[in-house]
Amino acid sequence: MKRLFASRVASAVAVACALTTGLPISGLPTSGLRADEGMWLFNALPKKQLQEKHQFTPTQAWADHLMLSSVRVNSGGSSSFISSTGLVLTNHHVASDTLYKLSTPERNINSDGYYAKTRADELSAPDLELNQLVSIEDVTEKVNAVVKPGMAAAEANKERQKAMAEIEQAAKDKTGLRCDVVTLYGGARYHLYRYKAYTDVRLVWAPEAGTAFFGGDADNFEYPRYCLDVTIFRVYENGQPAKIDNFLAVNPQGAQEGDLVFVSGNPGTTRRILTADAMAYQRDYRLPKTLDLLRRKENLLQQYALGGPEQARRGQDDLFGIQNSRKAYMGMLGGLQDPGFMTSKRASEAALKAAATSRDAKLQGALESWKTISDVQTKRREMLGKDGTLRSQIYGIAETLVLMSSEDAKDSGERLREFRDSNRSSLEQSLFSPAPMYDDLERVQLADELGRIAEERGGDAPLVLQLLAGKSPRDRAAELIAGTKLMDVAVRKELAKGGKSAIAASQDPLIKLAMVMEPEYRRLRLQKEELDEIERQAYAKITEVKFATEGESNYPDATFTLRLAFGVVKGYEEDGQKIAARTSLSGAFEHEKQHAAKDPWILPESWKKAKDKMKGDTPFNFVSTADIIGGNSGSPVVDREGKLVGIIFDGNIQSLTGDFNYTEDQSRSVSVHIAAVLEALRSIYGAKALADEIGK
């Protein structure tokens, strides 16, 4: 599954890891462009490459239409408008956060699927935000202007953040749109992205998890596949289905072997810019540590699920997300541990340094950047695992309320990024979400986190003793969850409204816990942001060397913003076996049979009932060479005419090193063919009306 943040906990893990281990915000590839590589900016499309390799030149209208038809799913994925009536197509595993929140012990939508036969039946997502990118503007000069030569990193970061906030706020005031300044090429460029935000999102249709995630953890990142990993939402405005001008038409025959296809979505993070020393830090420290954490949480949720079917349901989405991340990170680490990888990385780095040396004096000045970045890795190692937070949903709410009460007293530009006015509505949608929380699940997660912090810091550390208040992690978590009122949204709203004095006066044990932690959280965050700034300045210099030696036509590392990838529908070879590009609907039944119809290879009843009436030879899943990464899940796949031919849902196991480099030999992105979506809606799910609405 190519979801960015697989779930609350996985998200917390990812965020916490990012927080403590500091990835540069973006970057650019470290070697010359090859083949179908690249996650391109919509304002700097690879026209030359496309023309040369595929004899295709996108027109401005083609690109604009695709950009405006593409929709970011802020919980961590991509999607697209597929009708004038507000229909949005994404993956089941991107929607699953919402499907889970809409489920109850009696109605497990995540497992059993849903179909709203009338608009009145469409279910409101509790806290989903969708973003349509409207325009991009280069603001590099404005952002860099505030950073004066010789400024200390902490101050430079503060000034830069302030400048970015001001640009965002001014743009928001002028347009009413959500405005984000995005850091690109590791800090060499800053672009202002303006988004139209949709916050009234409703569920129209989702299939059963049994077909969406057919083959489960075992088949994840494998190919051939047979997954109907799709879900359809509808966006509303003013209580009515939104009228959408830019939506994708459909090419139901599309995505034939050899076809050129385009992927328009939001790849989350790549790290292709990293220097060899920064890669070594990822390989030897950050990834192993992250994997330990993911396995810990996987195990915790497995144990929790042993409590019974209802516990299994409650933990399901988190567990799947964590397993997905674990498998992805395993693939990444395995790739980095291949000695050949680092050898070629160091070779290309040496070549780049030599190029810098042989050119002008300004570029030679960039040479120190590699050393600077290397030194930052040493500091990151010292910080690794220490983050001043607890990865639990309910604690996250307490932490947000505590931080917000101080941040709100400052000017917007001075605040921590997520508390700025420009982000307020998104923050509140999440903070005041009515999505269900479960006492027992929060308790085991909080107990584990208290135990984890005791391990990281040592059981005698004053902070740990303060947090535990004389109890074992398990007993302390039980006490905290029993005492907190923060599961009640009204209580959160009251505390948010009351500001600093309300927080100071609160007797809520989780608020008090977050206050104990606050100074440490702020200290580490400041330290981390300072390291980020040092790296930004260094990577910006390296990028200039690259631009000078390799030319400006290049793409920055992924930043969970809209990018265009391209590629060809094409099979590959593995262990001497030829793997075909496409599978078919009937192949799903054969795949089930090969695995003796045992969990997780059990097709839903709906499929079995419809087996005889569906067109078995309908293309189901297909692979292409397009360069994608987590976050691209749900991205539309379109043809030369910009018509929808599929939807990305995964990459194969060979694609997992894509975080660090792209290879075309075996690396493939995996999509659901649009024909399968339409055929399933009509033949399996009795949703002919919905199928007919798509593309119109």
Added chain:
Amino acid sequence: MKRLFASRVASAVAVACALTTGLPISGLPTSGLRADEGMWLFNALPKKQLQEKHQFTPTQAWADHLMLSSVRVNSGGSSSFISSTGLVLTNHHVASDTLYKLSTPERNINSDGYYAKTRADELSAPDLELNQLVSIEDVTEKVNAVVKPGMAAAEANKERQKAMAEIEQAAKDKTGLRCDVVTLYGGARYHLYRYKAYTDVRLVWAPEAGTAFFGGDADNFEYPRYCLDVTIFRVYENGQPAKIDNFLAVNPQGAQEGDLVFVSGNPGTTRRILTADAMAYQRDYRLPKTLDLLRRKENLLQQYALGGPEQARRGQDDLFGIQNSRKAYMGMLGGLQDPGFMTSKRASEAALKAAATSRDAKLQGALESWKTISDVQTKRREMLGKDGTLRSQIYGIAETLVLMSSEDAKDSGERLREFRDSNRSSLEQSLFSPAPMYDDLERVQLADELGRIAEERGGDAPLVLQLLAGKSPRDRAAELIAGTKLMDVAVRKELAKGGKSAIAASQDPLIKLAMVMEPEYRRLRLQKEELDEIERQAYAKITEVKFATEGESNYPDATFTLRLAFGVVKGYEEDGQKIAARTSLSGAFEHEKQHAAKDPWILPESWKKAKDKMKGDTPFNFVSTADIIGGNSGSPVVDREGKLVGIIFDGNIQSLTGDFNYTEDQSRSVSVHIAAVLEALRSIYGAKALADEIGK
């Protein structure tokens, strides 16, 4: 499950952890004796305590008979002789290593059980060794005599090891018995144990895993329980059932609430002697690291099992063992993280130091020992995770062959402990075991270990680059497993026979790999043994303070040697609920129903068929206050008359901190009642003849 080493991998994990993290070999409790505490030496039984608290004084005959009826299972558990015809009763989960080795894709004995209706049907265990303790002798003076004042730790260790080897060899030459010098009280005492070894062990009867491990990982370490966790072997001598003089008679009514009971078995390791700083090292470093490793291996085997039913079977025993260890370590760590634990530990330590100070000058000299031990922990932290070995069965064979080829060239007393002549037959039984190995399982385990060592040392470390030979861990493991011939026992025998020149000439890729690793393995082992010696000398001094202030009637920490524990059959309270001491056979059916008969709560077909004819009110499992730990699994539980009333198979969750301290409030050992064993044999398994043979 209270097994010591749950499986090959768990065993490798445990051994490796011990190797890198250095537990003192044994110890003694750090606080005054309370209640039914203690794992007592058979040559120093707690006669006073038993008389005072339970009005019972064991006679020499009673103790000798129990000692001679008790049998150690060298793969990591306990058992007892239960007939004159060589029948041995142990746990299913202790036997499972053998059950697994006797299984094939067609006949899964571990899951489906086995019953040899005739002696000809009894199946030979491929590599099981059982030990009957015959006598104990104090050899402290002889062992200490070789260590001169002022000797460096490395030299002292060498001399001490040599002295121990000589004592063992002389005793073996004299008696023909297996002879081990055991280090007790952290190094304050050395006792020579003489064992009769049984190596022809055959499987008579095992029930299905569904009843032996009813409730699986979820119910493990929980109570109430309903597990028939038993298996019966028979020992042979000269091809005939061994004639056994000392075996346990049976009291089929026994183990009533309030009864005094005794447990005679081989607790594996406790660490009650540890100083507060050594405990803090366990809490903050060793246990978290071990848990990361266990979760890693658990995850690996879960993923491997997704490959299909045959893979699930192949990995099953390892997986269960690892899950068992993970749950046990979680309990231990949780207990240590309770701030109250360390507070009381530090208080009792301060009291002991004060006692030393106020007494004679000799004891004051012991004060520096606490500082010495604290310094050793710092060194252990630096070594943590680095061990110079790879945790895979096939690599273990290569490593043994490589080490042996050099060790055999030395005098027996100079060798690494496991290569001494006195241990040769045990070593060869394991090294030349015909137990099956599986290419695919060895491949994934080796790949994971190569990845792990790359993580521990860094991907650019020269040793890692040598081990990987230019390939990713996955590809390198595939190459090694495809190339090795060591799965063939004849090849191993040939290499062992050929000695150093055969090893040097070998082209086997795993032999060459082990040779690359050998210097690092030896370096770390030496370093670790030196730290052990420093700690031994320090703990010996602390022990003298304890003897001087608390008296000599005390028990040493567990050493996987025979001990006597005692206690009362007694329920307990948990979360305000009263938990009864005993369950009944019919309760198993109710327990299954409460869990909707879903895995792992599915009773075998044999039980369902026999439901109406079995006596449902037969006592099934029961708890007592006896002080046990991993390794005690399979220990006989006897009454005042020395008659068998049950067999230990687990401790409850509250007992898991028993590694570090004993509490009587809630901590309980869990046994199968002997009445359930007899009733099941007769009513469920059609094994009346076998039931009738027991106790006769």
